[in-house]
Amino acid sequence: MAIVVRIDVELARRKLSVGEFAEQVGLTPANVAVLKNGRARAVRFSTLEAMCRVLGCQPGDLLEWVPDEEVGSAAAQIRESG
Template sequence: MAIVVRLDVELAKRKMSVGEFADAVGLTPANVAVLKNGRAKAVRFSTLEAICRVLDCQPGDILEHVPD
């Protein structure tokens, strides 16, 4: 089972840079890169809430379950 992070798609839709997004969410650009590249092992609900607030989206817009 794999969870794919579609953060890059949502950022592109909004023409938002990683730096702008990182500042708005309260993450470092390096941590945003970890999320975007699928290397994150976990995401706090508070971080997920901030991401959804900034992008005005639902968790399902940025997270997708892809069966093996």
């Protein structure tokens, strides 16, 4: 199973930079990058709450569960197209 983080989608919708977002949430840009790239192993509820407050969204707008076979399929498609 994989949790896909969709912060980049919400940032793009609001035309908000990673730096601006990080400052408003109270994170470093490096930590936002870790979250954005799916490398985070955990997210505090207080951080998730701050991200939702800043973006005016729900947690489900930022996080999505995708079955393993879909994750592997998507990765294979990216490799083939690149």
